[in-house]
Amino acid sequence: MARLVPAVLPQFPISRLSFPMDNRNLFAVLRAAFPEDLSGIAVETDTGLAYSWRDLERGTAMLANLLRSLRLEPGARIAVQVDKSVEAMMLYLATLRAGYVFLPLNTAYQKAEIGYFVANAEPAVVVCSPGNFGWVSKIAFQAGTRHVFTLGDDRGGTLLQRAALQPDTHETVASGEDDLAAILYTSGTTGRSKGAMLTHGNLLSNAQVLKTAWGWQPGDVLIHALPIFHVHGLFVALHGALLNGSRMLWFGKFEPCAVIAKLAEATVFMGVPTLYTRMLAEPALTRHAVRNMRLFVSGSAPLLLETFNAWQERTGHTILERYGMSETVMLSSNPYQASDGDRRGGTVGFPLPGVGLRVRGDDGHDLATGEIGAIEVTGPNVFKGYWRMPEKTREEFTADGWFRTGDLGRIDERGYVTIVGRSKDLIISGGYNVYPAEIEGYLNDMPGVAESAVVGVPHPDFGEVGVAVVVASKGERVAADALVASLKSQLANFKIPKRCFVVDELPRNAMGKVQKNLLREQHKGLFDGAVGSP
């Protein structure tokens, strides 16, 4: 039996709050969807804690009051690199509530990565794990950040200590649709990461569209087992549950057996393909285990047909695959209702209501049904631009205002979209994006390295993983293990190539361009038969 704990402080009666619906602040809209009876459980964690809707109301109010008490400038960025916890989720909601801009950072990021984001975004507040305070605060203070707090996944740290001193009511700031709600950094094929600026309107419109598209209904319970520093866990899953006033079963980390054990209590699950393949590897995944489930959603990376079919066979459920990006939130989805069509494995379904999606050729003309070209999109969900990169923003939009996704696809005669590849040099590993150019940059800077190429190859657990191929400088010798060790000391762990080869030369075409396709072909069988993670 879960224990009901107050989120931040002992309970106080809360005053009646008004949420004028002309307020397009995303929090105000989510808050209006909370059940009338705030004493019910909103979030139940895998550590045995339960948070009521009132706890969310009060906790976010206290955190919002703390942020407001710092007298930050309008539009101030709140950068957060902490382990997943309900308090971290409340910090996100509190940032919206107080009218500031949330900047989530993957916990795997190391010094150089955090240094770049902090210097680029100039956050007024940085919140980090207690164990990282030493190095993170140094980076933050050097970049001019005025406030650094800590937040642990055990409800420890200075942020909650300070928030506990604040009143537990807060009138949500009035926001317009065009006001910034969050900045999500996404790496680039060249150069450094770009901060995608998402507005309250972007997030709100997408959440509302998905509520209908995926048939959210009273009594739904969501298993939340994704990280909360990227679009999938932070927006798609979280907003879905909150906007429906639905209880969440909250996992700090994805553990297949623990999640399977909770499926019987849930109705909705969202995951990247690796989560599905890991659950399929467990005999405990049976039709009985999923007897109360209504919907399984997959996205962030291609779902193999093999996984789609195996899931259907084992559980009797057809996974609904959808497609999105940090810059656009969700773009397309397979149908929820059978009357709207089948859920087709290998496709990402139809463009969502309000989303324009077209496929264009190199010459910029619309392609005929079934032809493969560049996917371009438009809609209220499409971001405002890249933070302080007007030039980059211009490059990524067409003259008529459509966003170039960098994905290649086709639309069939029934309107289903299939993604067939990417024009951007990107590896998607276990749902995380890895940009070869970034890894190659680090490798090329290492002593004794003349050049390198990083390519993605199939992997049974992560879908795709990076493999590095390195050429030593003339007269130098380099050891693959040492190169990988050096990368590990500098970069987030999911970016580290799973294998590294030192070769005499890289294959090049007549123009002198490295032929990555040949490297991919050469190494494509490297992980055949590998079970689980390496």
Ligand code: MCA
């Ligand atoms: C961990 N490792 C990885 C990954 N995760 N390597 C490559 N790719 C990864 N994704 C490394 C670890 O550092 C470790 O290396 C080794 O692989 C094994 O780790 P393991 O314990 O198996 O990993 P884990 O901690 O269990 O994590 C696997 C995971 C996780 C649960 C699949 O990667 C995950 O939560 N992925 C979801 C990502 C996500 O939410 N993406 C949504 C992005 P070593 O032993 O050397 O340290 S939003 C998005 O893309 C858009 C907008 C969308 O459409 O949703």
Ligand code: AMP
């Ligand atoms: P991100 O930069 O993390 O927002 O990743 C966005 C990219 O993930 C998209 O441009 C696609 O390449 C990829 N992606 C997301 N969902 C899917 C999907 N269902 N199938 C294939 N690729 C996907």
